[in-house]
Each structure stands twice: as structure tokens, then as C-alpha cells.
Amino acid sequence: MKIGLELMRFILLLFVGGTVLSIVTFFVYSLIGIDAEKYLWTSFIFALIFIYILYKKRGWGKGYIDSRAVWVSISVIILFILVIPDRSPEHLHTVKYMYSYGFPFQFLTLYGENNGSSFFISNLFSGGVSSWVMNSQIFGNFFVVYFAFQFLLKVRERKVQNLDLERG
Secondary structure: OHHHHHHHHHHHHHHHHHHHHHHHHHHHHHHHOOOOOOOOOHHHHHHHHHHHHHHHHHOOOOOOOOHHHHHHHHHHHHHHHHHOOOOOOEEOOOOOEEEEEOOOOOOEEEEEOOOOOOOHHHHHOOOOEEEEEEOOHHHHHHHHHHHHHHHHHHHHHHHHHHHHHHHO
């Protein structure tokens, strides 16, 4: 339950902080004379840095978040993006294609100008990617992988305890 509440706090901070930082970044880049829409992704990086500093200063998440499980979950999500191809890319327009990635929930969508491969890496480096979108289903993937990993760790602990009891 506590991991769910902590994840909800992180999501709230990411979306609210990201929105506020996106607005500020847009105005600052516009004032400087930089194409703000092209570099708006930097506000996401700023939001992650802000959240990291906030978590460190406040001490949130300590004691009930298993950092090993968090890093394994993030690694598995990234691995699933790289290994599992898009089942069927959608043809949006005469030259626009849409590729969706993520397992079990698709959360990353690439929009390409040409009909590329269904794998993420080849589409990313083909030069045909015009834009991308990441939605909140990534947190659903994180929940599934995190709790599956926690379940496997508990099963392993029980087996080790049973072996220790049998040996004596």
C-alpha cells in the first residue's frame, strides 16, 4: 500500500511540476529566441531533477521502497521496450506511421515519416522519427513489474527458509 501511495505522490509531482516547468521553460526559451517547442523536453529533465532533490531533502520513500526492486523494474521496462517489437504499426497518413511500445501496457509511441522496422532501436536510429509521446501507462508497467519482482523475492525467501528448516 505504501508503495502505491509513494508512486501516486511521484506521479503528482511529475505531472504538476512538469507542467509548471514546461510553462516556465516555454516562456524563457521564447524570450531568449530559441524554438521553445523543439527543446521543451528539457523541462521533463528539470522536473526529474527537482523531484530527486525534493525526495532527498524530505526523506520521502525511505524504509519501504526496495531500491533493488525499483532498479530491476526500470531495467525490465527498458528491456521490454528494446526487445518486444510493435505488433502492427498504424498507418496514419500517406507518409506517417505510428509505432507503440511497452509491455504489458503500451506507453511509448513513435511517429515516423517512413515505414520502418517494428523494433524500437532501428526506428529510433533510422532518422525517420518525427516525434514521440510517452503516457502515464508507464506507471502501470512499473506497478506490474515491481510487484511481480517483489512476489518472486518472497517466494525465493520462503524456499530458502524451508530448505534451512529441513537441513536442520
